[in-house]
Amino acid sequence: MRLIIAEKPSLARAIADALPGSVSREEGALRVGDTRVSWCLGHLLEQAAPDVYDPRYKQWRLDHLPIVPERWRLTPRPKARGQLKVLRALFKQASEVVHAGDPDREGQLLVQEVIEHLGWRGPVSRLLISDLNRPAVHKALAQMQDNAVYQTLYHAAEARARADWLYGINLSRAWTLTGRQAGHDGVLSVGRVQTPVLGLVVRRDLDIARFVPRPFHVLWADFQVAQGIVRGWWQPGETHPLDDQGRLMKRQPAVDLAARLPGAEGRLTSLEAQDKRQAAPLPYSLSALQVDASRRYKLSAKVVLDICQSLYERHRLITYPRSDCRYLPQAHWAEARATLGNACANDPTLEEWLADADFSLRSKAWNDKQVGAHHALAPSGATPDFSRLSTSEANIFRLIARNVLAQFYPALQTRDVKAQFTVLDERFHAQGREILVAGWKPLFASRDDAPPLPPLSEGEAARVIDQAVEDKETRPPEPFTDASLIKAMMNVARYVEDPAVKRTLRDTDGLGTEATRANIIETLLDRRYLVRQASALRATHTGQALIAALPEPATRPERTALWEQRLRAIAEGNDQAAPFLDALIVDLRTLLASADAERMRQALGSAEGFEAAPKRRANKSGGKRKTTRRRTSASTARRGSSGS
Structure with missing residues (x-):
């Protein structure tokens, strides 16, 4: 049998x-x-609890740590x-x-x-x-193949499970016990992925709480040219007080220039036009889909994952969803007309997009060299019954189908124009974009492109017909949302300071995996380390205190991202599990030696003050950028670009 x-x-x-x-x-x-x-x-099955190895581990004690099994054991899950x-x-x-x-x-x-x-x-x-x-x-x-071919994949997964057990069990016990000594009642859970993710949010919240807005000022002028009106933005020289981003920090120079501008004659002294081609966005990986769906439909990463599982398992409308790949096998290209024909049936929007697809085109998405264990999310070729799909299921399915359909559309071709006006010996810049070939762009929501400029000729006359000084404030970083936190987990290298480590991490999968990122966020919410405030994810008092009490390396992404890199090496047969776990145990002993009740007590106290800080500032300024204008004429301008 x-x-x-x-x-x-x-x-x-x-x-x-x-x-x-x-x-x-x-x-x-x-x-x-x-x-x-x-x-x-x-x-x-699950990793056995510590007391299965030794009954005395049922009692949590610091002098038991680190707990390191000599022979690993699995036990059945209760259900x-x-x-x-x-x-x-x-x-x-x-x-x-x-x-x-x-x-x-x-x-x-x-x-x-x-x-x-x-x-x-x-x-x-x-x-x-x-x-x-x-x-x-x-x-x-x-x-089918011999399962022996996949033994290195199994060894990597087994090493991951054991490493997570060692890290989580030992550090959670250590900081829970020091938390009790400091007066905190409850378990403080530490994990090799969840804790650095929490650290990202805590540090972002700290940046917001400590942010002090600074005023800056911009001056624009509307220029009448031969065939229209162009808005240009003043580019103050280095003799003026500028910040490190070239923003004008004092208002008076802009006011003085604005007073001289009405009716001033100038010229278009520089004109640059650059034609660009942009290929369609690639088909989705799970994380890329979670980012887009969060921004477009305000769905949490966990909800998007659950919808994808339903589309895959229940409705059988998409391929395997927990994929980190954005490419498709080359063999799928020949089947795409039939697959997408079925997928787009019964939906007017998809049918309209399908009608304009050119199946003779072959984009860079079809690439066997980029496909590993999985390929990108794609329609399975089954015909959807939209009456059986929820609104969110239908929306997610359309996104997946759209990104594959887009591979059969021409590239977006644009002409980017940059113009420099000189008036009263001062420079004003304007820029715009003209769409030459729309290509795949109509399948996607409008992006914030600069509108096109009217026809221009270098050297033509330009007369100022309107101008204004706008007073603005620098803004704090935005709090994390599901979309931005998933993106941060995908691109963790940007949050690393060490240049050598940053270079290394650019080639890894970041924090967590496609299958776990949504659950990591939900775990932090369930454990009350994070809370949702509208669409924002903010750290709680407990979450802030835990990050402050832990040694910094345990709260930063470098360690876990490098873990993933080494686990990948094990999966590819280029490393062994035993040295990886031995190095982890050495690392654990160093981390455990830094558990300190007094540091935890200070962290609990400082977190209370940190939590109140954003509220005080929000009551004072409302947390919004202020913009005022001083106008010198009432004519209506056609905008070329925004200069801030």
Whole structure:
């Protein structure tokens, strides 16, 4: 008997439906001829609790730390015992086992740890499925490989699970105990990913709380030229008081110049035009989709992930969603007309976009060299029934289909124009953009492009017909949202100060993975380290205190991002798990030595003051930039660009 073990029941059903023969249901499995298709329910096993290794660890004590198992053990999750019993019985009947976990590191671990836990010693094949529709599953069944090919992936996932246990168990116990000594009642959870993510938010909130707005001033003038009106922005020279971004810090020079401008004659002294081509945005990875959906529809990262899982498992409308890749296999290009034809049926917007697609085009998205275990999110080729989709499901599906459709549109071609006017020996800049070929752009919401300038000729006369001084203030950084925090986790190198580490991290996956980033945010919210304020994510008093009490390396992204880099090396066979874990244990001892109740007490006290600071400033200034104008004439201008 052949036993196929899927990661979830939905995948098991898709596999059974693709096998030849009728499907019948058994307890915890599906039967198709001499094949049984069973499943896990997520992780059936988990790392054993410390007291499983030694009963004395049930009591939390600082002198027990670090807790390092000599021989690692897994225990069944409380709700998994029934399914493990089913699988144990099926293993006794099996002559062959097929591993059908999801095609990623965790999917490899999830099923293989069950196979090894239940003592199977026979052959194991690997079935990789990223699309639940029958033709795709049937094709995958014909292309199975020996599971031994994926052992390095399993070792990396196992090392990740053990490292997270070591890091989380030991540091959480240490800082919870010092927190109790400092008067904090409750568990203080520390994790190798969640804590640096919390650190990003806390530091952003601190920057906002400490921000002191500074006034600056801009002067614009509207120039009458031969074929229209252009707004230019004064470029004060270095003799004026400027900040490091070239902004004018004193108002009087702008006021003095504005008084001289009415009716002044000048010339267009410099004109530059540059034609540009921009390819369509690539198909989505999960994180890229979460960023766009958060901005467009105000959906949390977790909601977007859940919608994608529903579109994949329940509706079977998209391919495997937990992907970090934005490229598609070259073989999919030939099938795209049929796949997108089905995907766009029954929706007027998608059908309109489909009608204008040119399927002879081949964008850079079709690239086997860029495709790893997964490819980008794409429609599966099933025809959607929009009456069965929620509004959010339909919106997310359209985004996914749109980004693949855009690969069959021409490049966006624009002409960017920069003009410099000289009047009264002062320079004014204007810029605009003309769209030459719209290409893929109509599929996307309008972006904040500078409007086109009227036809211009270098050297032509220009007369000032209006001008104004605008008084502004520098603005604090924006608080993190789901979109910006996911983006920060993806591009963590920009938050690293060490140049060498920054260069290294540009090539890694950042903080967390596609599959975990949304859950990391939700975990921080559930543990009350973060709260939502409208769309903003802000750190709570407890979250602020925890970051202040921990040693700085534990709160910054460098360590965990470098972990991911090393785990990737293990997965690719270029590193070993044992040295990685040995180095972690050395690091843990250093971190544990810095646990200090007095530092925690000070952190709890300073966090109270920090939490009140933004409220005081908001009451004083309202937190908004102030803009006033002093106008010298009333004519209406056509704007060339914004100079601030």
